[in-house]
Amino acid sequence: MRPAGHPHDDPAGDVVRWAAFSCMLVPVVLVVYGTSFGGAAVATAGLLAVTAACRILLRHSEKTRRAAARVSVEEPLPPAHRGRHSRVGAGMRRGCRGSGPVSPQD
Template sequence: MVRWAAFSCVLVPVVLVGYGTSLAGATGTALGLAAVTGACRVLLRRSERGAAQLRAAERTPHHVQHGRADTGDCHGDRHGGRHAGGNTPVD
């Protein structure tokens, strides 16, 4: 996609000069297209990195992401409260 944008940065000014636009106007257009192409390329790379990090985070279990040991549940025993014991009936 970026190659097509770079190609258009060259093609558009050539066509503009061919249709009678001044060389300065075509040069300004080429510089504007190059700036937009560069910005889009940076944003595309940032988006691709973010998507790759998101995919990696989805594959990693929740407790590993937060640096906790595997306790069998995501919260461990740090919240307190009543917990059903081994012999306690649960209704």
């Protein structure tokens, strides 16, 4: 049982729990509003299949994210690529086209 007032540690689990709740609620609503039991059963089966597929994808995504976070903590980042227009070197300033050293008048 989680302490009250603390953020959830498993957001994917919360999504799956709400989806399971919906899978149980939707057929009841369908039957109340006149859909046949067979139609409600088909709708329930479809919702359960979609929920199961989403649960699998969420768990896979979580594992991938955790593995990537673990790798990024273990390995240092490569030097940042400055891009074509962001080169900074001796005697070069932004907007300066000369190749020589920068004079105080520039």
